Amino acid sequence: MQNFSKKIMITGGAGFIGSHVVRLFVNNYPDYLIVNYDALTYAGNLNNLKDIESSANYRFEKGDIQDENLVKELFEKYQFDGVIHLAAESHVDRSILDPLAFVKTNVLGTVNLLNVAKNFWKNDYNGKRFYHVSTDEVYGSLGQEGFFTETTAYDPRSPYSASKASSDHFVRAYHHTYGLPVVVSNCSNNYGSYHFPEKLIPLMINNIVHSKPLPVYGKGDNIRDWLFVEDHARAIDIIFHKGSNGDTYNIGGFNEWKNIDLVHLLCAVMDEKLNRAAGTSAKLIQFVTDRPGHDMRYAIDATKLNKELGWQPSLQFEEGLRKTVDWYLSNEDWIKNVTSGDYQSYYQKQYSDR
C-alpha cells in the first residue's frame, strides 16, 4: 500500500451513483487506491464498472457494511485514510414494503462504519475523512415556494428518508462526540446511465421501449429537482477534497420538474429516438394509485456549494435526458440483465394492484 498517496474505501460502489464516483476517482487519481466495498444486493452490479475493473488502482471487496469483522479486516489490510459512504437501501417504494431492511443497512450499517473508522484511526485524525452521502429527502416536503438549505430542519416522512436522516444524525454525533472528521452532502434526484429501472426515469424508458403502461403515481403533480449523476460525482470529488470538516453541503441542479411534464418530455424524446409517430409513447401513460405519504416537492438550494467550492451543474436537463436515453438504447444487454429474475417479482408486487 506504500505507493498510493491515499487509500479510500467507497461503499456502494457497484450501485448507480457509487459506480460513477468509483469511475471518477479511479480515472482522476491514479495515485489513490480505490477499494469498492459492496454487498451486491439487487441494486449492485459489477457490470457497471467493466471499463475500470482492471485498473491498477482499483480493488473490489464484497461484503455488508453491517459486518464489523470484515470492515475491520479491510481497514487493517488497506490502511484506509478515507471513506466515501454511499451504500444504502435507496428506493422509497421498497422502504414502504420493508422498512426494517432500511434500518439495518442505512442506520446500523452506517454506525458500524463510523465505529470501525473511529477505532481504527484512534483519535489520530490527521489527513483522515469520513464522507457520508445523503439525500434531500431528509428535509421533508416543500409547498409551492422555497428551497431546502443546509439549515432546513429535518422532517423525514418515508421509512427511507427516516433511515437516511437517522444516519446523518449519527455521522454528526460522531463528529461532535469523538471529533471524527466527517463531511455530509444532501443531494436531489439523480438521473443518468446505470440507473436501476425501479426508479422513475429508467423505469419509464424501459417500459416505453417495450410499449408497456407508464405508471404515474396520483395525478403526476409531484415535483422533483433532477441532477445528472456525473455532476453529483463531480460534486462529491470537490467536497471530499475541499469541504470543511463537520460541514454539510446541499447538491442540486435548480431543475424542478412536475412528474407528468417530465414523463411527457421523455415520451417525446423516445418517440423521436425510436422513430415512432409523435404521441405514440404518451398513449401509454396510466395514472395509478398514489405512493403512500408521497412528498409533494423537493428543491435544493445549492448556493453554498457554488459560492464556497465553485461547483455548478454542467448540463442542461434536456441534453442530459437525451444522453441518458441514448445510453439505455445502446445498452440493451445491461437492462435485460438487471430486469430478469427478481425484478419481475418486485414489479408485479409494486404495480399489479395499483
Ligand code: NAD
Ligand atoms: P443504489 O440502490 O443504486 O445502490 C446502492 C448500492 O449499495 C448497491 O451497489 C448495493 O449493492 C449496495 N448496498 C446496499 N446495501 C448494502 C449493504 N448492507 N452493504 C454493502 N453494500 C450495500 O443507490 P444510489 O441511487 O446509487 O444511491 C447511492 C447513495 O446516494 C445512497 O446513500 C442514497 O441514499 C444517496 N442518494 C441517492 C440519490 C438518487 O437520486 N439515487 C440522490 C441523493 C442521494
Ligand code: DAU
Ligand atoms: O431526492 C433524492 C431521492 O431521489 C433519493 O434519495 C432516492 O434514493 C431516489 O430513489 C429518489 O427518490 P424518489 O422517490 O424521488 O425517486 P423515484 O424515482 O422513486 O420517484 C420519482 C418521482 O416519480 C416520485 O414523485 C414518485 C414518482 N413515480 C415513481 C415511480 C417509480 C411515479 O410516478 N411512478 C413510478 O413508477
